[in-house]
Amino acid sequence: xxxxxxxxxxxxxxxxxxxxxxxxxxxxxxxxxxxxxxxxxxxxxxxxxxxxxxxxxxxxxxxxxxxxxxxxxxxxxxxxxxxxxxxxxxxxxxxxxxxxxxxxxxxxxxxx
Amino acid sequence: xxxxxxxxxxxxxxxxxxxxxxxxxxxxxxxxxxxxxxxxxxxxxxxxxxxxxxxxxxxxxxxxxxxxxxxxxxxxxxxxxxxxxxxxxxxxxxxxxxxxxxxxxxxxxxxx
Numbered sequence: 001x002x003x004x005x006x007x008x009x010x011x012x013x014x015x016x017x018x019x020x021x022x023x024x025x026x027x028x029x030x031x032x033x034x035x036x037x038x039x040x041x042x043x044x045x046x047x048x049x050x051x052x053x054x055x056x057x058x059x060x061x062x063x064x065x066x067x068x069x070x071x072x073x074x075x076x077x078x079x080x081x082x083x084x085x086x087x088x089x090x091x092x093x094x095x096x097x098x099x100x101x102x103x104x105x106x107x108x109x110x111x112x
Numbered sequence: 113x114x115x116x117x118x119x120x121x122x123x124x125x126x127x128x129x130x131x132x133x134x135x136x137x138x139x140x141x142x143x144x145x146x147x148x149x150x151x152x153x154x155x156x157x158x159x160x161x162x163x164x165x166x167x168x169x170x171x172x173x174x175x176x177x178x179x180x181x182x183x184x185x186x187x188x189x190x191x192x193x194x195x196x197x198x199x200x201x202x203x204x205x206x207x208x209x210x211x212x213x214x215x216x217x218x219x220x221x222x223x224x
Binding site for chain 2: 035044045046047058060061062094098099100102103104105
């Protein structure tokens, strides 16, 4: 059974770095792309980027300068790190396998 | 970036009624392999998005055949025959032909 679960901080201060972990089960990260999508009040659903089954990455240029996606296949985990956070980054962050399987999402509020 | 325009933004329907949602893209969504990577998702209240249809017209696993997708190039339609209460929520189209992947603004389906 395919499962994905995001864990991360609920609150992050402006200018700080956001770190979210997606832990998966039921499949191998070496066989599927894993992507990050966020949902914000201002822009709705936004594709942030993905890490391919082979480990290379592709980013939305909207985030490229401050976003990093990585993984630890031994732990079945995918990581999102985004720096220089702004209040507009407030929203729900999802990891997904393609568009077929989604995690429950983690709500992130950027506020001092 | 490819802009995905959905209409209408909202729909009020009665149970048992049939409805259609339009999605238009700013560029052709035909990829170099000849396939069209246009998908439809449903986000039920308080839930993560769920993929309904992939590559224009293919039903996702477990999706009832009341849902159907049609279209080509830049013009696509999702049809729901005989709406049921569980169909309520926000429908999104998404394209994964061009980077960055992009989503439509959503169509909210509500009960009349």
